[in-house]
Amino acid sequence: MLTAKLLADRRGLIFLAILAAAAILVPALNLLTPEGSALHVPTYAMSLMGKYLTYAILALALDLVWGYCGILSLGHGAFFALGGYAMGMYLMRQIGPRGVYGNPVLPDFMVFLNWKELPWYWYGFDWFPFAALMVVAVPGLIAFIFGWFAFRSRVTGVYLSIITQALTYALLLAFFRNDMGFGGNNGLTDFKDILGFNIQSDATRAGLFALTALTLAAAYLIARSVVMSKAGKVLLAVRDAESRVRFLGYRADNYKLFVFTLSAMMAGIAGALYVPQIGIINPSEFAPGNSIEVVIWTAVGGRGTLVGPAIGAILVNFAKTTFTTGALAPYWLFALGGLFVLVTLFLPKGIVGTASDYLARRRAAGAKPEPVAAPTPDPAE
Amino acid sequence: MAHAVFLILSRILAVLVVAFALAHPAAAQTLDTAALAKGFASRSFDDVEKAVTQLAASGSPRAEPILRALNDRLLVIAADGALLIDKAGAYENAFTGEAVTPTAKPTPIRVNNKIRTTLAAAMGALTLMSPDRQKRLEAAEAVFKSRDASARPLLDKAIAAETDARVKARLIEARAAGVLLDQTATEAERVEAVATIRARGDQDAKGLLSSLPAEVPPAVKAAADRAITAIEAELALWNVAQNGYYGLSLGSVLLLAAIGLAITFGVMGIINMAHGEMVMIGAYVTFVVQETIRTSFPGLFDYSLLIALPLAFLVAAIVGMAIERSVIRFLYGRPLETLLATWGISLILQQAVRTLFGPTNREVGAPSFMSGAFDLGGLVITYNRLWIIVFTLVVFFALLMLLRFTALGLQMRAVTQNRRMAAAMGIRTNRIDMLTFGLGSGIAGLAGVALSQIDNVSPNLGQGYIIDSFMVVVFGGVGNLWGTLVGAFTIGIANKFLEPYAGAVLGKILLLVFIILFIQKRPRGLFALKGRAVEA
Amino acid sequence: MTSVVTPQEPAHLTSSLLYLDDVSVSFDGFRAINKLSLSIQPGEMRAIIGPNGAGKSTMMDIITGKTKPDTGDVLFEGTTDLTRLDEAAIAHLGIGRKFQKPTVFENQTVEDNIHLALKSDRTVLKNLFWGISADEQAKIDKILVTIRLAADRDRLAGDLSHGQKQWLEIGMLLAQDPKLLLVDEPAAGMTDAETIETAKLLKEIARDHSVIVVEHDMTFIRDLGVKVTVLHEGSVLAEGPLDVVSADERVIEVYLGR
Ligand SMILES: Nc1ncnc2c1ncn2[C@@H]1O[C@H](COP(=O)(O)OP(=O)(O)O)[C@@H](O)[C@H]1O
């Protein structure tokens, strides 16, 4: 039943197929073709694509709360950064005595600050399974506590958006402080290896890329199975008429809390995959502007479509790279700002939403409508 | 408590009231220049020090330039033993001021730290008679800190001649410091000195009283201990008052930044993320006005802010109205979309300003009436902060009046309360929307003029205020101007009282967390409107 | 039997399904409900009429937990104090509500709307599964037939006509299978034919549920043929059979006078 329904979605299938192909082809073209070959994918390009894919996971996570439950979080960058910091702490511990100061336990910045011992909250991060658990547990817990308060007291709409922004702003200020023990301004960097593999080597980079592509696929499947379940219908109902849902006996708060926490965990995983590919995590990831950018990726792709936000994240970031590395760099903020305005005014359903509306209209009128976007009922082979 | 307040009042009086003085006839002395020159030329630091003391005590008009030259390593000894002052290569006789040309290169006189200390005290004493009030004030302070008993004759002279109340009070305190440490003074004199120093009442007074040598008689010691306790209580109170003032000052900045938002968000319900950029525009208008004045009408500099105010209001209001007409009006009833679109606008405005004016901070100067500070008892009050508080309150009440008593205000309230009814009564709601938004933006522009005085004028200026402004408006209760006022001052004062304990950053974080929790407890803010109007 | 009954006699707490006593609530100083007392017996169907602004919808807000009364008791099944519970808990107890303005989930299909309302476990984890059991599907089908929307099951609820939305909402109430149904102006905006159908539908429902209906339409109330309570300025003005109530002078004055 489950697989049958999952497969009954051609858009999703295409998306998954592309991801699977990318997970195999890109690393293969990087590792197996010679440097000068026309088919060769340079490592920096692969890492760049890997970064886009982590952003795609983040946008997909945001879509789950915004597109399907109407919660416009302006703080999802914070969960991404928290996951990133958890991974960064693991990578810091892996450096061991190879740091500049050669301290076997303390990361360089702590030696520099004259700290004598590892703070208690750094314990266990040298052990990968624990760090991996923290990658989801910390963002999840913070989202849970925050949501527990916010949803229970029925803070909704823009009020909620503004306090999520305040949340990430507060975290930004906190992580800038040296005595927080997360490297202050500079954050965590100079990583050496991950699970014993050299973090700089092409093979490790290729592996990370493939892992990111597969994680995006997995995140899509999880999100899709949530929105297709009855709980997913409740979420949509909460988005459209929250109080009606309560009168039906559902605790809307719990549904929101569930999806908010789940989404924060996904964002955390995205951040954890981002850090080893970029090689640094610092407090600027908490900047409120970052979180709002995630919203625009989601809006561009088409919220409430899952695939759309992932595409939007990749497109917008590709454009950003193109812009900011060329002569057009000063105009990037004009372009980004314009994108915010134009998408909200003229493309409220985003690229995928608009396209599938168009396709649905062209198809025979008898097609069965699906809650959020038009369906593609015939299963692919 | 009442006692402490009384102390503070008496302290203010002590500052303001002219102290009485005793005249001392100045004893004219002739200088034994040969002996002095020999002393300075000596290889022994002790002899040099003695010469410094003698020269200082002489009261000669040449004492000051000589000692200053010594201090600046410009006092030299010629081969013939004459004392010269090195005037950038040319020399003059130290005692007569006549120019001389030495045959060989003279040797500079060396000083050690001990001599430097003596020198500082001596020069302090000498400048006590300077015609420059500021210099006298500094000198009196220096003598107070050096606790130099030997300066007493000079002090007495200076006190007699002094006409400025504030300088005189400082001189009397400096004299008391000497008396207090003078073993030859009588017990009664020393107890009286304690009282004088106690009346001074600041950290330095406390420091002096708590570092008395062991020799002081028990009665003086007891008086000093009592004085210390009293000063501590008083200082604590001043500290609270100073924090309160800083809080008021921060609160007024928050209020100023938030008032415009209280209109656009509070009254109209528009989430304008570009609000901070309206503030920034106001600040840049101020910059442009000042630049124009600097280059073309330098005489008008002191009026630059006054000229900038209406222009900043207009420019920000026009930009605001353009935004409302071109984007926001299509998004009424869709707050989240409005939030995103206005965020985009804020990026565009920032980049536009960056392109026009460059990414770095621009210098906006302070007109003379806004620079400097004055003491109010134990408070230090800077003029720019004081003017901003005043300005904020003026803007606030003017806005209140505008909403309450003008036709525009009436129509604004009508439209926000019941749009369709207002439209049915012939109010052009579109126009009112535009004007209301323009008003909110214009006020943000005014805020920019004021904030240019205390913040860096850069393209990022506005970003620093947007989250704070929303916090203030939401905390105070949306749609309630008074709530915004109370919210801003509450947050400002709370912030300043938290800072000493938690540090600036942590204090701010704590406050943010508090507001987040508060909004969750009372989602509609401190002064919530009730009823169905809110739910719509 | 001949005079209008005012609900002053102490109600039998254990026997009433719903019992309101001395309930008041004000908004910004305006008393929307003023010392309202009312009791509904198990299995009873009650019609509530009253001019606009009489407080009928506000009364339903109070029963369903949307509005907390300033004073007074609201008891369900004699023992449960509804003023202490939130909307979801009250819905759990078995009180369903249809709103004055039809509120259905417009972006979901008719069938999904019923599915969401269907009595079942409401917790998140129990709903993370896909699909519908045969038993549930049968219930949904039956309700769709009852509310005459079987043919429209796959349409988006937002595309339905106003009357159809009203029915869909009644269908959702049925799916909840509550002990007490609160129905706010079900016939508003309906054609005459639809109104008659709606009255029939409600009577059908009333066979195995307790129902409170708020309605303006007198013919509709007459069709129902049940005890009527007249609300005015937040309290009960009269109570009894429709004929008796509509002959009451105060009622006539409220409706026609001034
Ligand atoms: N949440 C609220 N806030 C303010 N006024 C309210 C609220 N709920 C109801 N009212 C007022 O109470 C009165 C009764 O309203 P309502 O119960 O809707 O009347 P009706 O009998 O027409 O259903 C009306 O005047 C309405 O404006």
Ligand SMILES: [Mg+2]
């Ligand atoms: Mg009503």
